[in-house]
Amino acid sequence: MPSENLLRITNGQAIDHDCLPVIPFEEFSKIIKDSIAAGSRLSALPVWRPDNDGPLRIIAVLSRPSSGDLLLTASNLPDPWPSLTPDCPATHWFEREIAEIWQIRPKDHPWLKPIRFLHSHDTNFHETTTVGITDFFRITGEEAHEVAVGPVHAGVIEPGHFRFLCHGETVYHLEISLGYQHRGIERALNGGPGPRTIHYIETLAGDTTIGHATAYCRAVEALSGMMASPRAEAIRAIAAELERIANHLGDLGALAGDVGFLPTMSYCGRIRGDVLNLTALLCGNRFGRGLIRPSGVTWDLDGEMITKLINGLNAVDKDATGAIELMFDTPSVLARFEGTGIISPETAIEIGLVGVAARACGLDCDVRREFPYGIYRFAQVYPCTWSTGDCFARAYVRWLEIKASLEFIRQQLLELPDGFIAHDITPMKARMLTVSMVEGWRGEICHVAATDDKGHFLFYKVVDPSFHNWFGLALALRNQQISDFPLCNKSFNLSYCGHDL
């Protein structure tokens, strides 16, 4: 592909957005297909309208693990545009999002339905939609039936609507319909940053407060030419790994509960709380609210706190090892985990899975190592993958990651760099664009931000890992027993609010 059609940047680098090559849509679409075939991932596909009456502009953010860089290319988006999905399924959810927000149509999209059922947006549409009512896939025939659940589920979880197309007990296909948590965050971010911006970011997905806040702060720092100190970056990474451990522990406990293995369920629920309390030790809040801000962090660590953290982590390590190894050594648990909800590595690549779900298919993808940022440029986290692609793999990768994160945090606490934790904030520059990626506990978080002539956000695009992975859950359910849904669902544990925004 000709290099003038592409712009190469690194993770968190800011560029003047006039430098973006704007190419004809056929070439744009070919570049996406060729790059994905060559091993890149489509990390984001933001769209905005540069001039009030002008055409829509689309940017492809292709992350290329082989060389650790991001390829950007842009085009004007025709209406209708020839859908990329038939050749490149990884674009399918992105194209549905674009169609819904901008009320234009991709031609020959095989799966065109709203993903969020927007009710209000700043653009020129107000199509009357009712959440959860759309043109779902259907199967007909003797013994074919549908089971619909949600948005209000049996447990204390977020709302979503699931429709199982079944033949007897076997699921042929699962239709996932989201949007119940849509509260207008992305719309509200435009024109910022304002006083509420950081709070929107921290509540994009409450369980990923640190992940999203880090991505946001790195984007703002890039756009304004600031740099957080190594000490601040280390504290951010410590908080991020605590977030990973807490969530993974909670998931392992819940997975044990879903197969009726109550000892591990009970222990993990409690141990997860202990990890959240370690985050609260850092900043007073169990989810890390108020810790990460542009230019650094708000709270420092002292010697006494480091000792407390290390003692806390050692206790978590000991208790978690006992609780979780017990589960993985229990044949009745393994019988339910192994071979359930399999995703092949080929499918994972094709639909663009990220994070734990992808690593459980043997794909060694991790932003911390592929596109290192912050303290991960100097301190490596070892890779954690498993190859079977089933519920066991998704559970086991979590356990491997808990151990890796425990080791990482202890190392960071011992080698914490000296220096300031924050400095004065400089305003963002005009007409710049940046891509900020971090590895949240679910997987790759990608924020794409651009500024207008005054240095305010022209647009701010958030791609939560769940955005890539919800379709993976639908595929994992195929040819499974419907009773395996809770187990498969928990093995992905995707975010509804992070998707619905």
Place this chain on the structure above:
Amino acid sequence: MLRIIKTRIKQKYRTMSYPDGSPPELPARFAGRPVVNRLNCKKDCDHCIVACPVDAISLSQETGGPVVDTGHCIFCRSCETACPAGAIHFSREYRLASSFRDELFVKAGSSEYPPAKNDLATKIFGRSLKLRQVSAGGCNACEADSNVLGTLAWDMGRFGIQFVASPRHADGLLITGPVTENMRIALEKTYAAVPDPKIVIAVGSCAISGGPFIDHPEQHNGAMNIVPVDLFIPGCPPHPLTILDGLLRFIGRIG
């Protein structure tokens, strides 16, 4: 089997002694109920009002000093940082819940913590309270810290409080999130499905007032605008101790 028993012994007995014993230790940096000291306020100063990202602070006609609406506050400490005179600070008081919306407003001279007891709830649900949780547009943090109460460390089952799967089996709803337009009908239907007499508990700044999303056209500024609310539990998200304390005081299990 022996291994399960061995692990069980190693994991020890972990259920906290609270409320009979002292509450679990809160972190040093915990932001609890704000305290306003009007005496420190400078004349015509509005630093705290301007600093609040969600407009939770207003000027009291009565005292002339600031009033913090803890039902709207997201406990971000912006006002505390902005105040040049130290007139607002966040205490470590975890008892934030109240059965009266008005009692969530904190001004100079406000009581240490607001009242939460509901006599009817004490009489009917004091020994058994089954709740159906409805998540309606928040960020999943309030859900997470409500769920924690079911773990063995908190074990709210010992008070007869339990989350149930069906609204038909429930005595009331525990609502989180600002109530998005996309969840409105589901919430109304779930409320209607709970048999009378029933109660509603709003957990978190979103469910009480809309929180950071207040006035977004995609949501309804809290549960109160859709269903009647009997107990308000502030926080963003509230600490599990704040939620448990609110529930226990509401049904008269503690004073």
